[in-house]
Amino acid sequence: MAELFIYGIVLGSIISLGAIGLTLVYGIIRFANFAHGDFLTAGAYIALFMVTGVLSWIGIPDSNFGSLSFGWRMAIAFPFSMLAVGCVAIVLDRVLYRKLRRKASGAVIFAMSSLGAAFIIRMIIFILWGADSLFYRPGILRPALELPLGIKIRPDQILILLLVVFLITLLHFFLQNTKMGKAMRATADNMELALISGIDTERIIIWTWGIGGALAAAGGILYGIDVQLHPHMGWNFLIPLFAATILGSIGNMYGALIGGLTIGVAQQVSTAFLLPTYKPAVAFIIMILILLIRPQGIFGGRS
Amino acid sequence: MIILKTEDITAGYTEIDILHDVHIRVRSGEIVSVIGPNGAGKSTLLKTIFGILKPRNGNVTFRHEDITGLKPDRIVRKGISYVPQVDNVFPSLTIQENLEMGAFIRNDDYSQRLDEVYDLFPVLRERKKQKVGQLSGGQRQMVAMGRALMLDPQVLLLDEPSAGLAPVLVSMIFEKIKEINATGVAMIIVEQNARGALKMAHHGYVLAMGRNVLDDKGEALLANEEVARLYLGG
Structure with missing residues (x-):
């Protein structure tokens, strides 16, 4: 049970990375981006392309860091992929969502368009990499560390947790202490007043997409390291992402963090009682329960 | 010197014009109060000056420069600030x-x-x-x-600064407005509290049905019997 809890924290931290991006975008642009899950997939596969393609081709050594399952190639591919998916998200906004905003399109149009974008991203990945599950490093033995209480944890998983903590701390610092971060929060609070104050809200929107995409990419790569890569991986994350976002109150970054951890733990702990295939259903049930009981989420100030 | 003026402003929302040929002038350092019944278009006037609404006709001039149709984030850089009524x-x-x-x-x-x-x-x-x-x-x-x-800013646009406040706070906010004005900031104040707004105004405008009805010195409007009867509640 303690072990499942720890695995839940690992999974939850990955969900949090996706949910924070989703909630930031929602906070500013007020629309639920169904393509967000596929940003995770895109991030994972761009990193795969770097690790097994470009970086091995230019001769970056294929050794591991200590007892981790990856080394320099991943250390380079990771930030590169974050940057790349950040750009993908920004381009998607410029060519698609911004046009819909200008036309003051309704929520359904936005939802359908983002679903379409999600399919396009996923199909590109199917075409390039096929439908099989892939690994950053196939067939490697991953010895686990023995902790007290009989908990087994892999070094990779510890690193995943540390990386998530690092990224979220970085984001927290950015939002609380930089001019652009404060302007992002101000725009999420009241876009018209931000405009009245002279804040260039289009620039804020670009930053938001960039950060959301980059965090999603990080989540996708970390899931790929922890489990495996599959073209459907991000799509399967969509329900947990939305559950985490709604649980933590839509638009609230710290809520998304707590929501993500809660959903992750609930999903993993449920495997003690249910078949693992029911994991997505657990997230779905939690989401339905929140929507019925407390639709504004646990931190629900905003309606 | 006239720092801000509107000429023949016709503006509103899709299809419906709220303002018809409205003109208003603000001299530097002056408080201008705009009063009138609900729906007279007072808030619409401020939104149009600040570029939130685009006028269908007429123009807004700030320090001899035509700023008609500029977006709020441009106008704020020119030296005009705006405080909306809500949010x-x-x-x-x-x-x-x-x-x-x-x-x-x-x-x-x-x-x-x-x-x-x-x-x-x-x-x-x-x-x-x-x-x-x-x-x-x-x-x-x-x-x-x-x-x-x-x-x-050189000009401050205030939309109903006293709305929803207890009487003691209303007089406090009005005192602050006078203090701000004393530092040389010109203002356009749109108010339901017409008496209070005219008391501190150098100049006042009465709008009704989106049109100019009267304009005069603040105290002159306060002394005007017709204004008192129609807009100051007797």
């Missing part, structure tokens, strides 16, 4: 952060200006780390005005 603060940000957002477009050191705004509203200095969403209505109005003052 005029960032509730999840602290007082200090609200003021910082008011100075967003400044790249210089504005700590002196921040001090001046805190001197004007000392209660805000005491609570600068507090989230604005937790403040009372009067304090929020101070934050809203403080935010707009951070750029040291």
